Amino acid sequence: MSNEYTLYGAPMSLYTGKARSYLNYKQLAYREVFSSLKVYKNVIVPNTGVRYVPVLKTPAGEYLQDTAHIIDTLEQAPTSRSVTPVTAKQKLVSQLFEIWGDEWLVIPAMHYRWNKDNFPFIYEEFGKVVFPNMPSFVRAYVGKKVGAKFKGFVPMLGITEKSIPAIEDWYENHVLKLLNEHFAEHDYLLGTKPCVGDFALMGPLYAHLFRDPAPGKIMHTLAPNVVKWVLRMNQKNVPEGRYLNNDEVPTSLLSLLKRMFKEQWPVLESTVKHLEKWSTENPDNTAIPRSIGEHSFTIGEVTERRAIASFHQWKVQRVLNCYYQFNGSEKPLVDNFLKEIGGLDAMQLHIKNWIIREDNQLTFSNTDILSIGL
Template sequence: MSEQYTLYGAPMSLYTGKARAYLIFKSLPYTEVFSSLKVYKSVIVPKTGVRFVPVVKTPEDEYLQDTAQIIDTLEQRHPQRPVVPATPKQKLVSYLFETWGDEWLVIPAMHYRWNKDNFPFIYQEFGKVIAPNMPGFIRAFFGKKIGAKFKGFVPLLGITDKSIPAIEDWYENHVLPLLDKHFAEYDYLLGSKPCVGDFGLMGPLYAHLYRDPEPGSIMKERAPNLARWVERMNQPQQVEGAYLADDVIPDTLLELLTRIFKEQWPVLINTVKALQDWTEQNPHIAEIPRTIGEHAYTIGEVTENRAIGTFHQWKVQRIVDCYCQFEAQQKQSVDTFLQSVGGLESMQLDIKKRLRRVNNKLKFN
């Protein structure tokens, strides 16, 4: 049995960037295999039942899909260099940033990739999936076809002519400067060692917003400390580092956390409510679809509609479960902190019908 892991993914894949950075920090031996059409047909779909990357093959010949599941599983098997802080506030904040990166920063990531001038770079990248060894003009032909499919997802995220100015203002004038200010002072979110929140941010901030030409130039010019953090996340770290002492959350993260609860959490809470309503109306449907209608979201001062992503409830459950596991004394400290960033009410969310992942599909308990 090989002791190596295998990472099936692609450089332009958002979530592959998260999984790769994690494997690098954990110092786990791995080989990366580019997910060409041949690999999708022969490995990814047969082994996972879904068409999503990244997939990690373990030395035990298991195939793990979804980055949160990958990290949860490998943390149990490799407790050295842990990426989930042991103290309550830092642990909760780490999960909050993971879900913000995974499910909210995908909005600017998709906008800047598909609505900006990143061509022919992106067409070449996607063309390698079908024609990895063919000349550039053939790769570009196939890449444009695949790209059209991905661009079709953009409106589902609420990225429209109405919301684009607000998305750009939010990302360029709030997210970038706040993250740049933080990483001017700290190597990672919570000190000199990355946490699961750093890996959540790494997906969109590396694969789309750093690597793609137009957003990459914006980040490097306006947020150089953030760009250096991205580069650092892809480098092996010889010294493990440490989280800040005494469960401290840096002041430089407080405005971002306040915005997370103001902007993302109403959408997450509404998603849970919509899914609970959906299951009452569809009691006999065993497999839950990836989207169930639309709801409103607000970015800046602009409100737009977007698809309701059912998977978001599974991510919310992890955060609320983390909060609910705290002892009374820990909860007192956490609650005071949550009150200061407008997040205490969000953690009281009562999820009656819980989701679980079975063979990479969502099902109710």
């Protein structure tokens, strides 16, 4: 049996960038296989039942899909390079940045990819899926048709003429500005060692916002320290590092967390409420669709409509499950920290119908929440 992992993904794939960075930091032996149509047909779909990348094949022959599941699984193995902080506030902050990076930074990532001048580069990238060995002009022609499907997700994320100015202001003058200031002082979010939250940020900040030409220029101009962080996150032989002492959370992260609770958390709460209603109206459905309608969201002073992503409940459950595990002296320390960033009420979110992933599909669970492997 080989000790090598196989990562099925693509350079332009947001979540492949997250998984690759994680494997590099863990110093795990792996080979990367480009996910062409042939690979989708012969490997990914038969072994996962879905058409999403990345997929990680373990040395034991298991196929793991979804980066949160991949990291959870690999973190269970004994290792000196764990990316999960052990102290309370840092552990929660890592989880918060996971859901923010994975699910909220997708908004600027998709906007800057599909609404800016990244062509024919991005069309050539998507053309490789169909014709990986053809000349660039052929790939660009075919990739325009393939990319149209992904471009179609842009309005579903609430990216419209109305919301675009607020999205750009948020990303360029808040996200990049504050992360640039933070990474001027710290190698990673919580010290000289990356946490799960770092890898979640790596997805959108690398594959779309660093690697695509137009947003890449913006990042180099506005946030050179973020550029350095991206390059550092892609290295294979970095020292293990360590998290800050005394469960410290840098003050340079607080404004990002405050705005997360102000803008992203209401979307998560709304998703939970709509899923509860959907489950009541569809009692016989065992599989939960990826989208169940629309709801409102706000960035800056602009409110727009977007699709309700049912997967967001599975991700918010991970944050709540982390919070529920704090007891004794940990809980008042965490609660005081949450009060400071406007997140204590958010942690009181009640979920009536918890969901789990079974065979890479979402389904409701009747199991007690604290016994679910989230």
